[in-house]
Amino acid sequence: MENERNLVLTSPGPDKYSKELDVAVRAVQMACSLCQKVQESLILKTSSPVLSKHDNSPVTVADWSVQATVSWILSESFGCRNVSILAEEDVQSLSEPDSSALLASVVKTVNDCLAEAPHFGLKGPETPLGSSDVLEAISRCNSTGGHIGRFWALDPVDGTLGFVRGDQYAVALALIEDGEVVLGVLGCPNYPMKKEWLSYHHRYHRIISKLTPTTSESWDKGCVIYARKGRGEAWMQPLHRKNKPLSWPNTAIPVRVSSVDNPALATFCEPVEKSNSSHSFTAGLAHTVGLRKEPLRVYSMVKYAAIARGDAEIYMKFARTGYKEKIWDHAAGVVIIEEAGGVVTDAGGSRLDFSKGMFLEGLDRGIIACGGAKLHERIIGAVDASWNSSSL
Ligand SMILES: Nc1ncnc2c1ncn2[C@@H]1O[C@H](COP(=O)(O)OS(=O)(=O)O)[C@@H](OP(=O)(O)O)[C@H]1O
Numbered sequence: 001m002e003n004e005r006n007l008v009l010t011s012p013g014p015d016k017y018s019k020e021l022d023v024a025v026r027a028v029q030m031a032c033s034l035c036q037k038v039q040e041s042l043i044l045k046t047s048s049p050v051l052s053k054h055d056n057s058p059v060t061v062a063d064w065s066v067q068a069t070v071s072w073i074l075s076e077s078f079g080c081r082n083v084s085i086l087a088e089e090d091v092q093s094l095s096e097p098d099s100s101a102l103l104a105s106v107v108k109t110v111n112d113c114l115a116e117a118p119h120f121g122l123k124g125p126e127t128p129l130g131s132s133d134v135l136e137a138i139s140r141c142n143s144t145g146g147h148i149g150r151f152w153a154l155d156p157v158d159g160t161l162g163f164v165r166g167d168q169y170a171v172a173l174a175l176i177e178d179g180e181v182v183l184g185v186l187g188c189p190n191y192p193m194k195k196e197w198l199s200y201h202h203r204y205h206r207i208i209s210k211l212t213p214t215t216s217e218s219w220d221k222g223c224v225i226y227a228r229k230g231r232g233e234a235w236m237q238p239l240h241r242k243n244k245p246l247s248w249p250n251t252a253i254p255v256r257v258s259s260v261d262n263p264a265l266a267t268f269c270e271p272v273e274k275s276n277s278s279h280s281f282t283a284g285l286a287h288t289v290g291l292r293k294e295p296l297r298v299y300s301m302v303k304y305a306a307i308a309r310g311d312a313e314i315y316m317k318f319a320r321t322g323y324k325e326k327i328w329d330h331a332a333g334v335v336i337i338e339e340a341g342g343v344v345t346d347a348g349g350s351r352l353d354f355s356k357g358m359f360l361e362g363l364d365r366g367i368i369a370c371g372g373a374k375l376h377e378r379i380i381g382a383v384d385a386s387w388n389s390s391s392l
Pocket residue numbers: 057088155157158159160161162270271272273274275276277298299300301317319320323326329
């Protein structure tokens with residue numbers, strides 16, 4: 001009897017986090033749709049300037065609009081007082097007096113998106129949100145994280161650089177409870193359900209977006225991947241098709257990491273920007289380990305999605321010394337890879353620590369994610385030797 005009781009208390013019940021997952025997937029689907037429209041307008045240069053933050057990184061209407069939309073949906077679904085969100089963007093530059101056009105653009109983008117909520121099985125606002133509602137929804141995402149209780153980690157647009165360049169980006173939402181990521185959802189609007197469609201869509205997108213942007217079917221260009229901790233499974237669904245009810249989870253298929261463990265046959269991914277991760281260090285490491293294929297350089301957490309789906313075997317990121325990784329850049333990706341059968345640690349082999357606030361405190365050098373333990377061990381084993389002979 002006592003054993004049975006313990007079992008109930010320790011194993012995740014079938015419904016644990018099911019409402020949270022349901023709302024999170026729908027919210028990310030909405031965010032993907034929002035981003036597709038803004039990216040199209042960026043490419044066509046019809047609107048949406050790209051701004052620079054204090055650290056010179058880009059931010060757009062989409063970053064603020066997704067943050068406001070997801071914040072509003074989560075608060076409506078679970079009640080303002082029950083929702084705590086740690087997210088990337090703040091309202092400082094949006095609230096400045098000379099930002100009124102930008103703010104108006106964000107408010108319009110948010111309201112256009114929320115008006116579509118019923119198509120995604122969610123309730124939208126009865127009347128459109130005003131500027132103050134939108135600013136409040138963004139600034140409500142002021143959780144500082146930590147090891148006690150529950151909070152959401154949101155990266156409204158990850159890989160903003162890829163986004164503004166018409167390339168890959170992701171919307172990342174994770175739920176963290178008592179320092180552990182318990183649920184992750186990654187929206188990848190330009191990462192098709194099948195890897196083989198990637199080059200086709202890339203070409204297609206670039207041509208079609210210049211000619212007939214609004215008539216292009218966007219649903220099959222991307223995917224949403226999600227997982228709950230402890231399930232041993234991760235799932236993928238296509239982007240929501242316009243004018244059809246979002247029939248999920250019916251449309252979802254399971255994803256699994258690659259079984260390739262021979263380094264010579266393995267592909268590794270890394271950030272596109274050299275300033276975000278040392279390409280020379282990973283090249284040396286790849287040589288030592290016997291990785292022979294060209295690295296796959298992709299913007300954003302789509303790299304995590306690629307490993308979870310088995311499109312690549314290894315993901316490495318070695319930021320410059322002094323850079324502190326933020327939890328929203330990794331939380332959703334980590335739980336998805338782990339549940340799809342993979343391994344994610346820092347370069348010392350320790351699991352990433354999401355319990356110390358907004359940063360991955362104590363991270364040893366870099367991040368290594370692999371489809372399987374064997375490849376992971378080989379890379380971890382090779383890091384020290386390469387590290388000592390590098391100038392990082
Ligand atoms: N200097 C430096 N070093 C390491 N990482 C940094 C650095 N500056 C920024 N960032 C964060 O990197 C996020 C994008 O990471 P990626 O791995 O996708 O890089 S890349 O876009 O492919 O080059 C990016 O996320 P977004 O801001 O959401 O785009 C940043 O949080």
